[in-house]
Amino acid sequence: MGSASRRRALADFLRSRRDRLTPAEVGLPAGPRRRAPGLRREELAQLAGVSVTWYTWLEQARDITVSRQVLASLARELRLSETERQHLFSLAEEPPPDREATSSPQALQGMVDALDPNPAYVLDAHWDFVAWNRAEAALIGDPALLPAGERNLLWLVFAVPRIRALLVDWPGQARNLLAQYRADVAHRAEDPRAAGLVRTLREASPEFGEWWAAHDVAPFAGNRRVFDHPRAGVLAFDYVKLSTMDESGRKLFTCLPADSGTAAKLASLTA
Template identity: 65%
Template sequence: MADLERRRRLAEFLRSRRERITPREAGIPAGPRRRTPGLRREEVAQLSGVSVTWYTWLEQARDITVSRQVLTSLARALMLSSVERRHLFALADEQPPEQPPGGGPGPALQRLVDALEPHPAYLLDANWDLVGWNRAEAGLIGDPAQLDPAERNLLWLVFTDPALRTLLVDWQGQARDLVAQFRADTRGQFGMPRFEWLTDELRQRSPEFRTWWEAHDLADFGSSRREFTHPAAGALTFDYVKLAALDAPGVKLFACMPADAETARKLPELVAVASGAPVTAAAPAAPAAPAAPTPSAPLTAS
């Protein structure tokens, strides 16, 4: 029943978009005796490169297969906006195509990431490319700005940067989990140039990635805990929280919340590392006088 309802909604949406476009807007001679102001089914079929019968079945909510290529052609023929295009793919139970270059996060989203300091935070696009980060994140994993743009990718760093193998406690377990999460999260990118280049290069460069990628394991993200052995700050433990950016489709914000009081105390050291300032160990808090109230607890992950 749910699938039938989805097909009905897809049919209704296509019909509504077809009826709002005039022949002149579509570059088709209007001709005499048109009973409707919009396009005919056969005209949409012709503009989309599909058969009239197939398109008619689609508007009749028949149980037929719709490929991403056909959806892209329909979106172009019906002159859909970006939000209408995403809605069309969702109704067809398909992932929308890769966002065009330049469709990443805007300045406001980067300001939000900066405002999260001293907590490390970063932005990933649909291919897990790092498209934004703050100084605390740069102090934790190294500054992505120093890398070639093609290498500013979370999986690329985990599998090709020797420093990350030392930084991540239980590198093998965390790296394998990331591969399973990446496969599940990027299923809409299969066949896209950036995705294919990235996975091909990683298979060639990393035997571990090749083995785990070919296992076809899948995993949801969920909130996760990661432990680090930082060369300047020492032992750090973070709980990761992921948020989707509604105004930047495909972009996700990751915030690293300290999982214990010791990690919370060391957060300023990560900013200092990224700024090139000398790192000095924070002095332990002086014991409170007997009559003084108990100090409030440092920020911890929920």
């Protein structure tokens, strides 16, 4: 597991967090002849569900394997703050767990509303829609009208015929979007939501199943998407990812007109 210096830093960090906890804070009796105020190694090992020998090796900076599940258990039993938990995973050279989102739904909605008349939306870590403005709803249809489990960008693109008809060059745009998704959620491959979405999309779309098996990955690089809108006609947008918010996997996108014709039609899109 990593270099010797990183293993030593991990061991020292764990020891410092263990030393600051009292038995009473974790529901254990203090017991007689306790020479230090912190938890003993065997107490923390018992709480975290690991062997005393293995945990002792960890604090001795030995080169042993540490799973994400054990790191999460240690973080929980050591009462680590969110920042400390992120630091623990970083020292163990594991992808950091998602931070809990701090932006309220009202704040997110206010942000995308302020971007009107440009279509804008926020996706969560699984590409479920979290917020969207009137222009986005007018462009692709209101996600609020869909069941909660189907308010997902990949589901819309691959499983909703209306979106397939809306996108000019649907095969090219859909396959590129899938490659971006695969790259973005690689470290969440075992997540039940991610696995369930892939399973249902395989059943719903033959193209999804074929392209998913190809294992293509692609970065988000300011993509251009062209729509043949039933009311506004052809619209071309350059998609810009403005930020990743709260380190929770949320992503804010806005769609900027790619030509003067599209810019002229924006106001009428939500009329």
